[in-house]
Amino acid sequence: MQTLTRAEEEIMHKLWELKKAYVKEVLETLPSPKPAYNTVSTIIRILEKKGVVGHEKTGKSYLYYPILKKDEYKKQSLKKLISGYFEGSFANMASFFAKEENLSKEELDEVLQHIKEQK
Template sequence: MQQLTRAEEEIMQKLWVLEKAHVKQVLELMPEPKPAYNTVSTIIRILEKKGVVGHEVTGKSHLYFPLLKKEEYKKQSLKQLIHGYFEGSFSKMASFFAKEEDLSTEEVDELLSHLKNNIKEKK
């Protein structure tokens, strides 16, 4: 899967929320200052070429929908982050965030609880 640009990710975030939408509906969810209609339309067509967005024709317009599931993209992006910045080590990443975010004891305990639950589910 190709990595998406920041602008592409922003459009995908809107499509994941909307599930199916016209360009105008995507544009309505964009923060101020809103990009031009043509900019959003162009990015959506690029996403189609990348194979992560599809469309169906509705009258004279197109209704766009994500082909890529948010969970799939999240998983792939996180793997790339861990590989690129933490030598492929989840524990190095967790340690980095624990230090940088100055996690409280309660937050560390919650993280450990999530990890233990995930290990139990895998068994």
């Protein structure tokens, strides 16, 4: 999978949320200050070239939709984060966040319970 820029990720999140949308609809959901219509349109076309967004032609307009599933992107992004910053070790990452976020014993127990449920 190709890496997405921050702007591309922001548009993908909107498309995942909206399921299908025209450029104008994506633009309306973006926070202020809003980018130009052409900027959003260009980012969506780049996402299409990367193979993560598709479209349907409706009259003179295009209705865009995500091809890449959010869970798949999440999984790939997390793997990249773990391999790049935590020597490929989930335990190293979990330990880092437990220390950084100063998790309580209850929160750590909750994390362990989620892990046990996944096995």
